[in-house]
Amino acid sequence: MSKPEILLIVSGSIAAYKAAALASQLVQDGYAVQTVLTAGGRHFVGEATLEGLTGRPVLTDLFESGRAMDHISLVEAADLVLVYPATANTITRLRAGLADDLPGCLFLANNFHKPWWIAPAMNSNMFAHPAVAEAIEALEQWGCRVLPSGEGRLACGATGPGRVAEPEEVATLIAEAFA
Ligand SMILES: Cc1cc2nc3c(=O)[nH]c(=O)nc-3n(C[C@H](O)[C@H](O)[C@H](O)COP(=O)(O)O)c2cc1C
Incomplete structure (x- = not known):
């Protein structure tokens, strides 16, 4: 039986290092993990780390030669898409339907055919800002699953x-979703 496919989009939060731990856990739990790094995410976690953990090249560029259809095919191949961590910037961009990068195209191409989960990660004031709070609410209403962010x-x-x-x-929630 083929492994469930997780498309893991890592955006530019200080918490991006946790995406490496999550990718490692998911691979150990028997999932195939394909990572996408946002422009911001590239500042926080190394491509070699994610490639080493998942065994797959990390995708970053909408216009990469030879991979022109990734912006559609990656969601077709995925069983679940997870933005972890999800920055204020990425959340508000998805809410706005911007499609000038790989995550934005994937979000529109998915059009809620596959589960799309978001794990917000940011400073409390950013999280409470109406621009972000309204975007999270809208994404949830559209059909995204917004994972609870903790206090601490x-x-x-x-x-x-x-x-x-x-x-x-998050690994437990994913296991429950595939149970
Ligand atoms: C050290 C540092 C930590 C940051 N942490 C966060 C964060 O946790 N959450 C967030 O929303 N933005 C954070 N930012 C700002 C984002 O990196 C910035 O908005 C970036 O453009 C996000 O890009 P992306 O959404 O394409 O990944 C941080 C910036 C710096 C310099």
Whole structure:
């Protein structure tokens, strides 16, 4: 039996290092994991790390030669798409339907045929800002599953909501979804 396919989109949060732990866990749990790094995500986690953990090249460029149809085919191949961590920028871009990068095209091409999950990760004030809060609400209404973000110490030193769901929690939710 072929392995379930997880399309893991990693955006540019300080919590992006946790995506490496999540990718590792998912591979150990028997999933095939394809990673996409946003422009911001490339500043936070190395492509060699994600490629080494998943055994697949990390995709970053909408216009990469030889991979022109990735912006459609990646969601066709996926059983579940997960944006982990999801930045304020990526969330509001998805809400706006912007399609000038690989994640934005994938979001529109998916059109909710496959489950699309989002794990917000940001400073509490960013999380509470109406631009972000309304985007999260809209994405949820459209059919995204927004994973609960925890409260706790944030990288900025503050304590409050906006902390990304832990990799183990997300791996458990995925296992439940495929059970
Ligand atoms: C050190 C550092 C940490 C950051 N952490 C976050 C974060 O946790 N959440 C967030 O929404 N933005 C964060 N940002 C801002 C994003 O990296 C920035 O908005 C970026 O454009 C996001 O790009 P992306 O959505 O394409 O990945 C951080 C920026 C820096 C410099």
